[in-house]
Amino acid sequence: MKKLTAFIMLIALTGCSKLSMDNYQLLKTGMSYDEVTAIIGKPDSCEEALGTRSCVWGDEQKQIKAAFLAEKAMLFSHQGLK
Incomplete structure (x- = not known):
């Protein structure tokens, strides 16, 4: 049962977009x-x-969008995130 629960959670997380306001923050x-x-x-x-x-x-x-200088993030922007 634990394996089935873990598999379902993995599938649910895989379907989630990483482009979210939570991740942007x-x-x-x-x-x-x-x-x-x-x-x-x-x-x-x-x-x-x-x-x-x-x-x-x-x-x-x-x-x-992200801008990097010398491999370090300098600027972020977003559009249409919820």
């Missing part, structure tokens, strides 16, 4: 890229130029 400036991806997953796209990396998770309706 966990993001802090100074975090590493790896720390950010541990919270909200792999980005959908990133661009790199002159030692900076700008990444986007999600789409135009629901997204999180």
Whole structure:
């Protein structure tokens, strides 16, 4: 019975989007890229130029953007999160 309960909880958590206001509020400036991806997953796209990396998770309706300088988060923004 414990295995079935654990499996159901795992399935429920897998279906949950990591793009939520709760997860956004966990993001802090100074975090590493790896720390950010541990919270909200792999980005959908990133661009790199002159030692900076700008990444986007999600789409135009629901997204999180992060800017990294020297592998540290400097700026976060969001759109459409609940």
